[in-house]
Amino acid sequence: MTKLPELKRLLSTSVTARGLRGADLLIYSECLRQEWPSLLAEVAEGHIALSICLEEEHISHLTAKLATIIVMGRPASITVLTVDGSPHCVQAHFSAQQALRMTGSAIPVRHLVVEKGVLHEVGPEVVRKARHLSEVAELMRKG
Numbered sequence: 001m002t003k004l005p006e007l008k009r010l011l012s013t014s015v016t017a018r019g020l021r022g023a024d025l026l027i028y029s030e031c032l033r034q035e036w037p038s039l040l041a042e043v044a045e046g047h048i049a050l051s052i053c054l055e056e057e058h059i060s061h062l063t064a065k066l067a068t069i070i071v072m073g074r075p076a077s078i079t080v081l082t083v084d085g086s087p088h089c090v091q092a093h094f095s096a097q098q099a100l101r102m103t104g105s106a107i108p109v110r111h112l113v114v115e116k117g118v119l120h121e122v123g124p125e126v127v128r129k130a131r132h133l134s135e136v137a138e139l140m141r142k143g
Contacts, residue, residue, distance in 0.1 A: 004040060004041050005041070007051060008049065016073060023047070024047045024078075025069070027052055029051070031053070031083060059091045062091070066096060066099035067098075070107065077109070077110070079111075079112060080110070081113075082113055093127045111123070
């Protein structure tokens with residue numbers, strides 16, 4: 001079994017930390033450490049893993065931190081890994097997309113969610129739609 005990443009919190013990490021420059025970052029929901037540890041360990045391999053909990057932290061703080069890390073830390077990529085269906089966790093995906101918009105950065109961002117122990121990748125267009133309920137309703141009407 002792959003080892004869980006060291007517990008490091010995103011909001012407590014310096015935006016200029018040496019390990020960030022050119023790194024592949026994983027921003028993950030802290031509850032995954034208990035709920036789906038093997039999936040977290042698998043995805044975290046080869047990444048600098050930083051935890052978040054949007055039940056405890058505000059989306060504005062996360063967005064500002066990610067935007068500043070993108071500009072100052074210059075990571076190679078960002079992967080966001082959360083629990084699917086959580087009204088708190090979905091904000092992490094919104095935050096990553098907003099940080100890209102704020103910075104004008106084109107670094108790759110992957111969005112991963114865990115639903116009942118199964119890992120799913122969703123594209124940025126899905127994250128964008130999830131922010132616009134009227135568009136989701138229209139998609140559902142069309143079937």
